[in-house]
Amino acid sequence: MNGKGLIEKMPETFERGALGRLRLHVLPTKRFKTFAVSLFAGIPLSESGVTPTALTPFVLRRGTRSYPETIAFREKLDELYGAGFGFDLYKRGDYQVVQFRMDIINDRFVSHAGSLLQEALRFLGEVATEPALEDGRFRARYVEAEKTTVAKRLEAIINDKIRYAGERCVEEMCRDEPYRLPALGRKEDLAALDAGSLYASYRGWLEQASLDLYVAGDTSLEEVRQLAGEAFRLPAGDPAGYAPARTRPARSEAQTIVERLDVGQGKLNLGLRTGTLYGSEDYPALLLYNGLLGAFPHSKLFVNVREKASLAYYASSRLDGHKGLMTIQSGIEIANYGKALDIIREQLAAMERGEFGEEDLARTKAMLSNQLREIDDSAFERIGFDFHSVMAGKERTGEQMIQELEAVTPDQITAAARAVKLDTIYFLRDRKGEG
């Protein structure tokens, strides 16, 4: 019997409910000085849908029925004590997810008439379900301006070479899957979108997307159910859900892609297929594998590429648990390409041979457990972690994950290592000596 749970304070847990198509997840807690709110809307990634879906939140943040002018919309946020408002767009598994975030201080710290949580949910509900319209469609001026904004964002990816190389590597690896598409959409699709067609696609998105509303703060499921019921005008229906991604095997022989740009430092990125998804029982072993290989300063990549060979400032690996991918990234002197690649491949091979020490395994378990415990102190991280399990369809709290990690054996890690297959080597280098 594990008696730990009796001694340590029980962590607060999410209470769940639903309002028509909207699933509700509420974390009642008095620990924070704020209410944290997130709305996740996910639909399957598709060639035809990726760009309108990406453009939609940009247009929604320009104005609502009550605050149709952007300045008034933003002034309202200032008046709500500088409420934080924003959105993210990302790919997760085979879905394109839009996440709206709001973060507003608890009334008890300010002299405010009325409930700030109510105002925040009303605001977010309008953003998502009652946008500013003209003639029954989006305002054309907003759509045109935000098309420019999205185009600029897409073009700007190349400015950050670390990010650019990372995205290019995944794009090359997933060339035959929807996952090759950028979460921000495709520039060439923007021109065809207008206020009418985008509004039609937005209505379809509201009808089809899986919708999850999270609130963490000094509130209850009942209060959120009531406030959200007033705030969100959603089409009728039942909650949708998420299906796990289809995993694919790696190429039988790894491909090498070399791209040239005006850069001083070379970026070496490797794309690998893990075959194991977040919801799988084998996932904790894969997490430990990634930790031993490259997630920490005591990991093989950091120690061998950086500390021993002095080849790089950064050298790390990262898991994508919803798609079954792992990536390795490092910034190196261009002439050191061969040397760095050899060292990285040697670390992958060493993991397959089960060559890692007990001490390093203990360190990796301690670091991962710590990361999982730290999540409890941030409302948005609690929300983000919970949404991972909602998407994966696998209920697993941080504490459960820690227990599963503790139980993993070295053999299970070696088995995970043998299932990881190199698919793509991507190198971004300078233009010198170009043919």
Add this chain to the structure above:
Amino acid sequence: MEQLNYPKLQETLWHEKMENGLEVYLLPKPGFAKTFATFTTKYGSIDNRFRPPGGETIRVPDGIAHFLEHKMFEEPEGDVFSTFAAQGASANAFTSFDRTVYLFSATRQIPENLTTLIDFVQNPYFTDENVEKEKGIIIQEIDMYRDNPDWRVYFGLIEALYVNHPVHIDIAGTAGSVRSITKEMLYDCYRTFYHPSNMMLFAVGGVDPEAVMDLVRRNQAAKSFPPGGEIERIFDEEPLQVRNPRMSIELPVSLPKCLFGFKEAPGPVRGEEAIKRELASKLMLEALLGPSSELYQSLYDDNLISDSFGQEYNTGPGFAFSVIGGETRDPEELQNRVCGALYEAAERGIDPGVFERTRRKRIGTFLRMMNNPEAIAGEFTRYRHKGGDLFRIVELYETLQAEDIDSRLREHVSPERLAVSVVRSGTA
């Protein structure tokens, strides 16, 4: 040990100054799983010429404070990261213009991790060999930043603004300056700036104040340090004029990146007056240029700015400047439009309604920040170094008047003290 209560913020701070001069502050956050701790020295990239207590004036290579930060992690027994990892802590460090910060966050073994943090920073171990080995790593770090247009345009602006003040020197130095660093130089800097009387320990989160203070007290009592003294930092006089009103760099970018700013006399260096001036400057910039300002919206409508447009106010020992801008299709037009609006606002004054709304926004943003241990630690230490108190910020905002913002604006903007930095793609 003294206890400072801030009932409005529902926070209690514990403080003690150790016999050797080390300042220790603890902020317990009941219910928090994590402890976040920083061990900070008032020593950064600008401290390149100084006279140690009772010594001769020394001039050191650019980037040495940052180099020292990298090298501190090496101990005779090996890498400190491994020790932290075994204790489930993630550790890191960074160097700024005037500070070097060592930190960890952990949910378990807090006494052990605090001891590791204090001991490794108080135990330098430099050899010719380990100093040499680090150079390759740091040169790759420098090369990474050289390819980063946001970093280049930002440092380009500081270089354009400052003639003598070392704030214009890249924090990591250059490949050349890094190669010239020796272990003897590192020890000179270490002995001068890592004396406990020049340092502060701050821990926030799941800490037991009595037990932690006792641990630090015993840890420090067991070590001996020479008596501390005044460190004289030597800066050449900085003219009010900018070095170069226009800096331009070529790098592949999708759109030009353009930052401009005004340099001003640094004003009071320490105390609440200095902090009020900083808050007034930030409020002023946000009121006029923030996302809910009319100017922002009209620049956005005219496709002159994107969401990357922003503004900040940066001040430290001997320097104070604003940074305004982002990516733009037309740097010159952007600069003219923004500066024109600022000069006009300086004559007309700020709208009292806008002032109130912006103040409310900044107070709310501050309160939201109080959820975040990392941000609290960073800001607390920064304000403490200036002789101020993070937990009085809301009260200071409340004492600001619209007139304070107006006079701040009139003082701050002047075409003679303006410089611009642009990064754009080459024509080739």
